Amino acid sequence: MSNLPPPPPPPPPGRGRGPQQRNKNEQSSGKDANPDGTPAGKGPGSWPKWAIYVMVGVLAAAILVPTLWPSETGESLEYSEWRELVVDGEIATAEINTGSGKITGQFNNEDKYTTSGGGERGVSAADEALLLRQDVKYRFIPPSSNWLLGLLSIFLPIALIIAFFVWMQRRAQGQMGGVMSIGKSKAKAYDASRPSTTFDDIAGYDGVKQEITEVVDFLRMPERFKEIGARVPKGILLVGPPGTGKTLFARAVAGEAGVGFLSVTGSDFMEMFVGVGASRVRDLFQQAKRMGKAIIFVDEIDSIGRKRGAGLGGGHDEREQTLNQMLAEMDGFEATEGIVILAATNRPDILDPALLRPGRFDRQIVVPLPEWSERKAILDVHSRDKRMGPDVDMDTMAQATPGMSGADLANLVNEAALVAVRRKSKQIERIDFENARDRVVLGASRESMILSPEEKRATAFHEGGHALLATVLPHGDPLHKVTILPRGMALGVTWSLPQERHTYSKEYFEDTICKAMGGRVAEMIVFGNLNSGAANDLEQATGIARRMVREWGMSERVGPQAWSSQQQTFLGDDLMGSGREYSDDTAKLIDEEIGRILHEQEQRANDVITKHSEGLRLIAEALLEHETIDGPEVARLIQSALPSNAPVH
Template identity: 40%
Template sequence: MSRNVKILLLIGGLVFALVAVATCIRLFHNQPQEISTSEFINLIENGQLTKIHIDGDRIVGERKDGSGGVTTTSSKTMPLVIAAIEGQNQTIDYDEEVSDNKGQWLSSMINILFLVMLVFIGYTIIRSFRAKAKDGGGGGGFFGTGNMTQDKAVRLDGQSKKTFADIGGIDEVLEEVKEIVDFLRNPDRFRQRGARMPKGCLLVGQPGVGKTLIGQAVAGEAGVPFFSVSGSEFDEMFVGVGSARVRSLKKKLKENAPCVCFIDELESLGRKRGVTHSGGQEEKQNTLNQFLQLMDGMDSDSGIVFMAASNQPDVLDPAITRAGRFDRHIHVPPPDVRGREIILGIHIRNNGVPLTEDLDLAEVAKITYGMTGADLENLVNEAALEATRRNLDIVDFACFSEAADKVQLGLARKSLIITPEEKSIVCVHESGHVLASYNNPAHDLPQKVTCVPRGPGLGVTHFAPDSDRYLLNKEQLLAKIESYLGGRVAEEVIIGQITTGASNDLEMVKAYAMAMVTKYAMGSLGQMSFGKHAGGYLGQDAVERDYSEQTAQLIDEQVRKLVGDCYLRVRDLIDAQRENLLLVANAL
C-alpha cells in the first residue's frame, strides 16, 4: 500500500469521525426529555405545552418557554392524556415526522459506515502482519504497525568495548566463560577433538554481580558482534508478535554470525509453562516454543552463542535448561573481601579517581561487606562526589567511609528536627543494640552507631564481620535475635514504655526465629524442615505451606518460646549493665 493511499485513508477516517461525532451531538441534543405520563398530564393541565403530537403510543410536547421538548410513552393511559388535551381546547396533531425517521435513518447509516471502516482497517492490519511475519521481518505495515514484529535486540559492540580486564573477584566464573571465547576465536581447535561448545550459557546470581558485564566481555574478547535483548521485550499485546520477533532475531543472528546473543531477565521469556489456557498465557507459551525451536535449529558450528542472565532460575521451564539448550549454568556469587578490593581498584582505575598515598583498599573492602560489583561502582562514584563536596583534590578513607554509610544505611537527614525526648529515646534504643551485641561473643562487634537519622530510620547501629562468613550456627542466630531485641528491651527498662521504633527489629526477630524452626531445624520439632522454600536471588524467600494446622500451632509455640527465652536473657543483661547503657546513650 502506497504512502499516498495511507495518507488519504487517514484523512478520510478523521473526517468521517468528526462528521459522526457532530451528527451524534446534534441528535442527542435535540432529543426530548423523557418524563412519566402523570407529569406530562400535569404540564397539559397547567398550560405549559403549546404543541402536542401523538405517534402511536408515543406523545411529544413542546414547552411554551422554548426550553425543549418532553415525551412520554402511554398505552393504557392514553384516554387520560387525550381528555386532558381536550380539556385545554388544544388540537391533537397526528404528525408522522414526530418519530424522527430522518434522524433514525442518518444514525443507521453512520453506524453502518463506521462498521465498514473498522472491518476495512482491521483487515488491512492483519494482512500487513501476516505479510511481515512470513519472513520474520519488520517494515512499515499499515500506519507502521509492521514494526511490532521486529526483534528488539540491540547491537552494543560498537558502543561498549568490555574485556575481562574490566571484571574482577570472580576468577572461577571467568575460567568457565573463557572457553566460549576460545571457541569463537578458534572453533577448529574444538572440532578436531570432537568437542562442541554449549549452545547456551545461563548466568544466575543476585542483581548487580556482573552477569551482563560478563556477556559483554565475552563478545569484546572474541571480537564478535554482541546483541542484547530483554526477555520481556518478546511480549506484546497482539497475538503472534512474540513468535515473529523470535524469527526476526534468528535471521539477524545468522546474518551476523559468529556473534553473542545475551538475553537479560530470561525468566520473562522462559517461565515454566502451566496448564492454564488464558489468551496471555497461551501467547507466552507460543513465544517460548518458538524460541526453543530457534535454539534447536542452531547448529553448534554456527558460531552463535546464547548467553542469558536470571535472578530466578527456579521458575525457568525445564525445556529451556536441558542439555542442548542452556545446558551450562554458571553461578555468579557476590565478591568476597579480596574480590571487593580488586573490583574497587578496577573502578578507581577506569574512572581516574585520585587517592591518598596511605589509602588501603583492603580496609575499604572490609567496610563493604555484602556489596556487589554494581554497589562498589556506585561506592567509588559516591566517594568521589564526597571529596568534591569537601573541596578535596584527592579521595581519602573518610570519603569512602561516608560513601559506604550512604550506600548501606541511607542518606543522612541532618536537617530533620526531632524533640529532645524523642532523641533521648533513640539514643537509648541504639544503645540497647550495642550492649546486646557487644556482650555476646557469638555476635559481630558493632562497627558504627549513630543517632543521626539515615534513610527511613531515626538511628542506626551497623555491624560488619571481621571476615566473610558463609555459615551461621545456632548460637550466632540467637545472638542476632537478641541484638534486635536489645533496642525494645532498653526502651522498656530505661524509658519505662515502648515505642514504634522497634517495628523493623521485631520483623527481623520473627524472620530469624521462623527460619530457625521451619528451615534449619534448630527447634525441638525434629530434624526436618517445614514448608517449601522458593529459591531465587531477589531476597524473597517465599514459603509454600505443606504441613497441618496442628504442626503450624507447634511451630508458633516454638517460635514464641525461642523469642521469649532471648528476651529474658537480654532483659537480665540490660538490668545488670544499666549504667553502661546510660554511658553509651549519653555519648550519643
C-alpha cells in the same frame, strides 16, 4: 550442617524503621541504523538530501531568474518626450506591452529607446491615432509569462499532496513500529574490532571468566576443540542476583569474541500483534546465520522463558509461542553450528525445563554476590580514575560492605565522590566513604529533624543497648560504630561489620536476636516503659526466629522439618490454592517455639544489660555528647565500668 548458603546477615538494628536494603558505552557496528537494518535517514519513504536541495534551488530560480534576466537597453524617455518625438516624426517603431504599459522601439536612426507608457494599454486611443497618422509601425505585446512559475503552479499542488501522504506514512510507522518491519528482530549488532569492555574490566569471578572464555576460544579456534571431538555448548545461562555483572560479562564477550555479536532483551520479542515474537526469533537466528559465527545475548530471558502452561492463559498465548520458536531454533531439525546463545536472568526457578536441558542451555554459570577479595578488587576498579586520599583503606571498605553487588559498589564509590564534592574537598577521603555507605544503606542524613531532649536520651539508651550486646555477645558480628543521628527512617543506628561466612550457626542467630532485643530491653530497664521505637528490631528478630523453626530445623520440639515460607503461586503451580503443608497442631507448635525463642533471648538481653548497666550509662552519655562513637570506644567504656582485670565477655 547443610552447606546451602543461608540468607545474608540481617541489617543493623536501630531505633525506628529503616529502609530495606552500564560501564563504558557499547560501540555499535557501523553507523546508526533503522530497525529494519537500513541506514538512518534512508528508510522507506525518506527522501535523500540532494532531492531537497534540488527542489529548493528550482524554487529560488523560478522567483529570482526573471528579475535578474538581462533586458534590452536603450535611451530612457519620459512619456511626454516620446509623444513629442512621435509628433516630430523621429520614432520609427513602437512595441507596447499591454501588461506593464512599457513601450520600447527604435528611432529613425535605429537607436533604441524605452519609456514607461501611459494608460492601461500603454497608450491612449488618441496616442494610437497619432501613431497611425505619423506612420509609426507599432504593435501590442501581451505580458510575458515565466515558464518556471508556470510549472511550479502545476506541480506544487501535486508535490504537496505527495508530501502529505509521505508524512502520514511516516507517522503511522512511528506509532506502529513500521508495519512492514514489525516481524524484524530488534537485535543490536556490535563491532568486535572496537571492544568497549573486556575481561580486564571485570574484577574477580575467575571461574565465570574461564567458562565463558572457552566458548569465545571455540568460536575463534574451533579446530583445537574438534581435534579431540569436543562440542561447544549451544547455550550458557548466567544466573545471579541483580547487579552482579551478568550483562557486563556479555559486554566483555562482545569485546573479546572477535565474531559477530547480537544483543537483545527478552521484552523485545513481545508485541501486541499475534505471531510477532516468533517471527522476531526466526529473524534473529537468520541474522546470526548470515554472520557465520555469532554470539546471541538475550538479557532478562525470564520474560519469555517462563514455564509453559503456568496460569489461566492456556498454551496458546503469544509468550508461549515465542518460547516454542526459540526452543526449535536452539535445538531443532536445522543445525545452528557456530551460534552460541548467552542469556542472563536472576529468576532461574521460573524458566521452562525444556529451555534448561542439555542441547539448549548446556551450562548454568552462577554469578554470585562478590566475596571480600572480589569486593576489594571491584572497589579498586571503580576508584582507579578518581582522586583518592591517603586515609582510604579499601580493605576496610570491602569488609564493611557484605552483601553488596558490583552495581552497589560502583554506586558507593560514586556517592563517596559526590560527598567529597559537597564537602568542597579536592580528594575522596575515608569519611566520604563512611557517609556514602550510610547514605546508600540507611538513607540520607535528616539534619532538619530535631529531637526533643527526652527522645534523644531514649534513643541514646536504645542504641546503647544494641551496642553493648554487640560488644559483649561472643557469637555476633563485631561492632563498627553506633550513632544517634537520624538517617532515613531510623532515629539511630548500630552498625556491625559482618564477618565473611557461608554457613551460620544456631548460636549466631540467637546472638543476633538477642542484640535486636537490646534496645527495647535497655529502654524498659532505664525508663520503665515501652514505645514504638523497637518496631523494626522486633520485625527482624521475629523473622529470624520463624526461619530457625520452619526452615533451618533449629528447634528441638519441631525437629528436623522444613517448610518454605515463600509460596510461588505466580508460577501457576497449584493455582487453585494449595493447603498448608502442616496440621493445625504443628502450626500451634511452631508458634510456641517462635515465641519461646524470642522470650528467651529477651530475658538473656535483660540479664546481660543489667549486669553491664554502668557500661550502658557510659555509652549513652558518650552518645549524647558526641552523637557517634566507634566500636573500640564502646569496648573501652564497657571495660572501664567493670572491676579491674574483669573481662568484657
